[in-house]
Amino acid sequence: SQTIHQWPATLVQPVGSPLSLECTVEGTSNPNLYWYRQAAGRGLQLLFYSVGIGQISSEVPQNLSASRPQDRQFILSSKKLLLSDSGFYLCARGGPNYGYTFGSGTRLTVV
Amino acid sequence: AQTVTQSQPEMSVQEAETVTLSCTYDTSENNYYLFWYKQPPSRQMILVIRQEAYKQQNATENRFSVNFQKAAKSFSLKISDSQLGDTAMYFCAPTYDYKLSFGAGTTVTVRA
Secondary structure, three states: OOOEEEEOOEEEEOOOOOEEEEEEEOOOOOOOEEEEEEOOOOOEEEEEEEEEOOEEEEOOOOOOEEEEEEOOEEEEEEOOOOHHHOEEEEEEEEEOOOEEEEOOOEEEEEO | OOOEEOOOOEEEEEOOOOEEEOOEEOOOOOOOEEEEEEEOOOOOOEEEEEEEOOOOOOOEEOOEEEEEEOOOOEEEEEEOOOOHHHOEEEEEEEEEOOEEOOOOOEEEEEEO
């Protein structure tokens, strides 16, 4: 199983509050993991990716950070949310050879 | 990241008919992969079809097929015998390194 667990499904947070979104995956060890953000009616933008524990690469400068404390755990965080952080956040695993699997996503609204 | 262009924001098709979605991309890589993903109203991302750039044969998956033109950097998706369940947003996504880069998507509506 390559199941991805993402929670919460929906989150409403005030501006300036902290954020922690968690993603855990099942299946083969040492997966490549990704965080994507999707603005309303738009495509997915890659935020972070990780090829192993403690290894995080950022694709775009932003108000967010990511961590991978365990092999199958990937966390997206912010110390102080901005209105522009609102969006749909998707965790994914995989690679080009076997394809990519996505979690069910978290809809974040910053108010 | 790559630039991925899906020039058709919306497409409408009659049930049982055929629709073709266009995608062009920009890459400097020679070996890469291309994907089409479907996102229904549930927002779950579902893999539709996968193509390896080094293979000349176009991929097919049941009613879904692609027309891959490597020199033109074009990767179109054809949906044959459209069904109501095909209503969704469709994303073209080529890889760079091992990461996916997404187009803005095409919303496909299948009419009964």
